[in-house]
Amino acid sequence: MIPNRWYAALSEKELRGRNLLGFKRFGLDLALWRRKDGTYVCLSDRCCHRGASLSHGSVVDDQLYCPFHGMSYDETGHVRQIPANGKNMQVQERFHVRRFPTQVKYGFLWIYYGDENQMLPDVPFVDELKSGYIYSEFSEVWPVHYTRAVENQLDVAHLPFVHNTTIGRGQKTLVHGPVVIWEEEKMTFYVKNANDEGTKTPQKPDEIRPYEQLFSLQYQAPNIWQNRISDKLRIVAAFAPIDDDHTRIYLRTYQSMVKVPLVGNLLANVLQLSNKVILHQDRRVVIGQKPVKSALRMDENLIQADLPIIEFRRKREELQRTEISQQEGESDGTR
Ligand code: FES
Ligand SMILES: [Fe+2]
Structure with missing residues (x-):
């Protein structure tokens, strides 16, 4: 792969009617979910707790819930709550998965593969x-x-x-x-x-x-x-x-x-x-x-x-x- 580039990764047609899907790109298992504002969040499809597939979970109120022990992820890929630890316990920074920026343009979902600090603003279409x-x-x-x-x-x-x-x-x-x-x-x-x-x-x-x-x-x-x-x-x-x-x-x-x-x-x-x-x-x-x-x-x-x-x-x-x-x-x- 050429790092630090936007890749046309899925067709917009594949997103229709779905708020959560799992697929593979760049050799990585990815989970894609939709927020209420229509934007898409792409995370590594492997829960940071015990490796369950997040794309088999559910999306509720702009958070992605792991199907195994219910940890909830936000759009940055960080865990917001660990049910087994109770609502009162703060979640440590290490509970997060890799996040990939996305854009929907020209009928494709584009995924940014690389370092977000080097991110190019626009996708490379004709x-x-x-x-x-x-x-x-x-x-x-x-x-x-x-x-x-x-x-x-x-x-x-x-x-x-x-x-x-x-x-x-x-x-x-x-x-x-x-x-x-x-x-x-x-x-x-x-x-x-x-x-x-x-x-x-x-x-x-x-x-x-x-x-x-x-x-x-x-x-x-x-x-x-x-x-x-x-x-x-x-x-x-x-x-x-x-x-x-x-x-x-x-x-x-x-x-x-x-x-x-x-x-x-x-x-x-x-x-x-x-x-x-x-x-x-x-x-x-x-x-x-x-x-x-x-x-x-x-x-x-x-x-x-x-x-x-x-x-x-x-x-x-x-x-x-x-x-x-x-x-x-x-x-x-x-x-
Ligand atoms: S494996 Fe995901 S919450 Fe435990
Ligand atoms: Fe040909």
Whole structure:
């Protein structure tokens, strides 16, 4: 994980009608509960007393009660009362569990993973999709680390092989570039795939000019991806890390061609159908990749076409290093 980042972790759809639920993200069991003001509190799903699952408890008057011995937690993750000790006895500071800040925005529940003192104010979503679009959503779990699921969407050489019946028709096997441009933690990559006449070698990224009109896709750290089909049609994926071997992928089709709600929803649903087929074509291959988790340096032979994947790995490791060394610097009083 890249620490000190907001992650799209659940869909707002999964929260509807529920005031308490348990789930796993970042390799941790989490309990999420709703307060009367509509905000969500995310705590470690393991009672600090004797380890019972808090998500099997109950929420009463903005406190979460453990189902085992009735200790009650507030929104900071601290125990307010220990029934067996009586109302008169003060609760010691050590009775608390880890709390993760949350925000509900753009149809996702975002969870902040890291040090709250370093917290970024806003969640990293695609700017132009924050309003004006209608989307359809579908999600499923893949048995891979989230890095492999992200990399699949950055892979421009697989199209004619994995998707030869859908988006990869036409045998455009020769990969020029791709051109990769970073703006802070957002990577845009421009794709120029061509038929191989046997007369050319791939153009280097800096030989492709101009590139701005080419088909492009984006990755926004830490876990959002966008395929810009057109101004009015986009595919977005959020890769929610469950643990080292599992990722929940939220796949959305956004459209702004029809803005009338019911018809617009219907259109988004229809467009989403083919994206689901395409995702399942990917799934067949990605779940067999070894190892399930990727790293910048490992036993693979990469090629020029893999540039967006290399860039993703490089940025991920750079951000991990920076955040971790900052934390260490702060804990020994240096920067
Ligand atoms: S295990 Fe939760 S109150 Fe005892
Ligand atoms: Fe694919």
